Amino acid sequence: MATFKELGLEDNLLQAITDMGFETPSDVQEKTIPILLERETDIVSLAQTGTGKTAAFGFPMLQKIQIESRTTQGLILSPTRELCLQITKELESYGKHKKGLNVVAIYGGASITDQARQIKKGAQIIVATPGRMKDMIGRGMIDISKIEYCVLDEADEMLNMGFYEDITEILSHSPKDKSTWLFSATMPKDVAKIAKKFMHSPVEITVGSRNVGTENVSHEYYLVNARDRYLALKRLADANPDIFSVVFCRTKRDTQKVAEKLIEDGYNAAAIHGDLSQNQRDLVMKSFRTRQIQMLVATDVAARGIDVDDITHVINYQLPDEIETYTHRSGRTGRAGKSGVSMVIVSKSELRKIKSIEKIIQRSFTKKEVPSGMEICETQLFHLANSIKNTEVNHEIDPYLPNINEVLEGFSKEELIKKVFSVEFTRFYNYYKNEKDLNSAVGDTSVGNSEDSVRYFINIGGRDDFNWMSLKDFLKDLLNLGQDDVFRVDVKDSFSFFNTDKKHQDLVMNIFNDFKLDGRNISVEISKDGRKKGGGRSGGRSGGKGRGKGNRGGKSFDGGGSKFKGKSRRRSERPSGKGTGGKRRRRN
Ligand code: ADP
Ligand code: MG
Secondary structure (H helix, E strand, C coil): CCCCCCCCCCHHHHHHHHHHCCCCCCHHHHHHHHHHHHCCCCEEEECCCCCCHHHHHHHHHHHHCCCCCCCCCEEEECCCHHHHHHHHHHHHHHCCCCCCCCEEEECCCCCHHHHHHHHHCCCCEEEECHHHHHHHHHCCCCCCCCCCEEEECCHHHHHHCCCHHHHHHHHCCCCCCCEEEEEECCCCHHHHHHHHHHCCCCEEEECCCCCCCCCCEEEEEEECCHHHHHHHHHHHHHCCCCCCEEEECCCHHHHHHHHHHHHHCCCCEEEECCCCCHHHHHHHHHHHHCCCCCEEEECHHHHCCCCCCCCCEEEECCCCCCCCHHHHHHCCCCCCCCCEEEEEEECHHHHHHHHHHHHHHCCCCEEECCCCHHHHHHHHHHHHHHHHHHCCCCHHHHHHHHHHHHHCCCCCHHHHHHHHHHHHHHHHHHHHCCCCCHHHHCCCCCCCCCCCEEEEEECCCHHHCCCHHHHHHHHHHHHCCCCCCCEEEEECCCCEEEEEEHHHHHHHHHHHHHEEECCEEECEEECCCCCCCHHHCCCHHHCCCCCCCCCCCCCCECCCCCCCCCCCCCCCCCECCCCCCCCCCCCC
């Protein structure tokens, strides 16, 4: 194994490497860095997520640019704002002993004039998302006519996000004789195409197995109502007592919230995301590696650093925005020759994403039922039986045995087994006996007020440029609630409806007690006649005019109740003509 010095890196970079605590180069760094340092060449470098590709192009670029010059010499295109910021930060720490280095991040959703001002100061390296980059070139705010190095980082994800045209446009403003370095975790046809179009006889490097859907991973999905996501997650955990898993959420906030709820509910869980300090992240990773944490709730970006081999389950609590990211997620399990399961908790509106993912991974998903409470009790009992069987007797208890035996005198072996198992069974039974069947919740048309949720009327709608998604976002941000806490958003022209759990009712009513949007009074009322009705009408103020496009609860399914009995009955959803779906069956 080579050292960083042997790869040909200069002293100031070696110093930074020591500061950061990197000891040896990763495979992709060992193979890529010497080539990029020695020659001016194009390169295609394929390696799994989390293998250190940023440093593989970052160090050579830093060593090769003229630091005295203020001309932009290096451009790095990367798919998302988060990655842009992450790469910028990494490059700044790699180059911290390079006086005068200026790396600028360019991405959408932030002030373009501020970014232009930073560029004006002279940035040797620009890290950009394609959309904003193209925009700024078009406005003459950025000049890339003198760049010598262009990196296409996470090329597969950029193409998946539809940046092909933007990339083409951007590169048309760059010199022909620059070097292009392409980095990717996967090599779908589109990436091969881009390599062919933009590169001249590139050196090709592949490290280990790229993360294509590995043979060892099976893919499952669980169809539930969006607001039952968390309950479904708990059941999946309870049904797999030895679970050692990464649970993926889309945002830092959801990540934090889900982890907190799990901890509150007694699971060995923790969150890992970008708002934690490096120190906190290291601690979490240490507890995960030593199995003190069974469920690590993570954002996609934070999960990039996870290098643990024995993960049994990847749980997609929410699907990623870009479906290619699914490959990276599921690639966290089924490593080192072990088998793994990638589970997706999915709501009906996201079902088509499953199809798109199947195309990418070229494997099919199995639709599974969220286990019933009884199945979970059964699993837990067998788990207990096996752990009793496998437990080594601790002889420290010997002195107490005579007294214990005295207490339990008169019970037969059978009776004792029943009692021991009842301890565990009763715990789960009590929790699950009143829980509903989560699978039947799909297509549940009880859009009105029910025991646990409240439907509201709000006097803004399509006329104010809202659709159900933007209104949902608006409400959840305003109320500071999570992704699934505002649901059944139904936007009409001049008004809309939405639901929250009953527990959020005071919050909603307080916030809208005196609320103005662009100077206009916004009022929210509890939708009076929005109570459950057969046929799933949202009722309320729509005045029976039928449902707009925003209606996502139109079709109704009545799953028929599965009984809380030994073997749970597998159900099939059957459409019921008249929509009796409002009657959600409860167990027991
Ligand atoms: P990739 O782009 O391949 O997904 P990254 O470049 O984001 O991976 O690196 C993943 C993590 O590994 C980062 O936190 C980075 O700081 C760290 N890292 C990179 N190279 C090394 C190394 N040689 N030794 C230790 N950690 C490293
Ligand atoms: Mg990367």
